[in-house]
Amino acid sequence: xxxxxxxxxxxxxxxxxxxxxxxxxxxxxxxxxxxxxxxxxxxxxxxxxxxxxxxxxxxxxxxxxxxxxxxxxxxxxxxxxxxxxxxxxxxxxxxxxxxxxxxxxxxxxxxxxxxxxxxxxxxxxxxxxxxxxxxxxxxxxxxxxxxxxxxxxxxxxxxxxxxxxxxxxxxxxxxxxxxxxxxxxxxxxxxxxxxxxxxxxxxxxxxxxxxxxxxxxxxxxxxxxxxxxxxxxxxxxxxxxxxxxxxxxxxxxxxxxxxxxxxxxxxxxxxxxxxxxxxxxxxxxxxxxxxxxxxxxxxxxxxxxxxxxxxxxxxxxxxxxxxxxxxxxxxxxxxx
Numbered sequence: 001x002x003x004x005x006x007x008x009x010x011x012x013x014x015x016x017x018x019x020x021x022x023x024x025x026x027x028x029x030x031x032x033x034x035x036x037x038x039x040x041x042x043x044x045x046x047x048x049x050x051x052x053x054x055x056x057x058x059x060x061x062x063x064x065x066x067x068x069x070x071x072x073x074x075x076x077x078x079x080x081x082x083x084x085x086x087x088x089x090x091x092x093x094x095x096x097x098x099x100x101x102x103x104x105x106x107x108x109x110x111x112x113x114x115x116x117x118x119x120x121x122x123x124x125x126x127x128x129x130x131x132x133x134x135x136x137x138x139x140x141x142x143x144x145x146x147x148x149x150x151x152x153x154x155x156x157x158x159x160x161x162x163x164x165x166x167x168x169x170x171x172x173x174x175x176x177x178x179x180x181x182x183x184x185x186x187x188x189x190x191x192x193x194x195x196x197x198x199x200x201x202x203x204x205x206x207x208x209x210x211x212x213x214x215x216x217x218x219x220x221x222x223x224x225x226x227x228x229x230x231x232x233x234x235x236x237x238x239x240x241x242x243x244x245x246x247x248x249x250x251x252x253x254x255x256x257x258x259x260x261x262x263x264x265x266x267x268x269x270x271x272x273x274x275x276x277x278x279x280x281x282x283x284x285x286x287x288x289x290x291x292x293x294x295x296x297x298x299x300x301x302x303x304x305x306x307x308x309x310x311x312x313x314x315x316x317x318x319x320x321x322x323x324x325x326x327x328x329x330x331x332x333x334x335x336x
Contacts, residue, residue, distance in 0.1 A: 080266025087153065094266040110123040190310070
């Protein structure tokens with residue numbers, strides 16, 4: 001055992017995950033329609049000499065997508081893992097409280113209003129935050145007659161349904177030859193149009209959000225017990241739940257605003273992490289961050305290299321996530 005009570009073997013496993021992530025990032029720089037040796041992309045990034053074509057490919061296409069995939073995967077996985085802890089339910093995901101449906105409506109509204117490539121992510125981000133804020137306020141009004149967690153979940157379902165209906169309305173009134181294809185493609189999820197400027201914008205919220213959850217990860221362990229038990233151990237459950245919800249919402253809204261809706265990552269990856277390193281959030285949270293980033297990076301690399309046309313990421317994640325979800329339902333273990 002290491003000082004602090006964490007087995008050294010778990011730390012080694014987590015370290016291997018992060019090393020694998022770094023290696024995958026280096027390999028992803030090499031792969032693409034225009035293959036180049038691994039040494040050339042690395043030399044370009046670290047100031048080596050390179051031709052204009054390689055420089056453009058690395059900094060305008062591959063590096064933004066690689067960093068975007070890492071940020072999206074780590075944010076969704078961390079949010080999903082923390083939600084599954086505070087809601088005491090292994091089947092919840094970051095979209096539970098309506099952030100994805102709110103962001104989807106915001107993006108569709110931005111597309112119809114033709115606000116441009118900067119305005120669409122901004123509106124999506126604001127509506128994602130607004131949807132969760134509406135859920136939180138509405139759940140507070142009904143929590144006096146209902147369990148706090150149950151009121152949040154039910155209100156989240158209602159608000160998600162509302163914004164999904166509004167999204168359908170945007171599809172109905174939008175131009176079927178211009179707006180509708182753009183909305184549909186955005187809802188499928190993609191990193192095809194991501195830029196380094198987008199990375200700079202979302203990296204701050206993602207890092208702060210993961211840092212906030214990281215700081216309270218041992219308290220999330222206690223939240224998996226009943227509300228009364230957690231409070232008897234000195235945990236302010238309402239405050240802790242608020243911290244996790246705010247951090248997860250900011251992360252999810254940030255990445256969804258630039259990637260579109262990418263399902264299953266926040267549901268499946270935390271389960272895989274717990275299978276590998278156990279349910280202790282001091283281990284499973286960093287494992288979820290590393291595995292989520294690695295999974296998203298692999299999916300994006302496959303999407304842009306394995307098919308004649310780039311496949312939307314949401315399709316690939318659903319193809320992988322759906323059978324795994326069915327496997328979890330069949331297995332039905334309560335000792336998650």
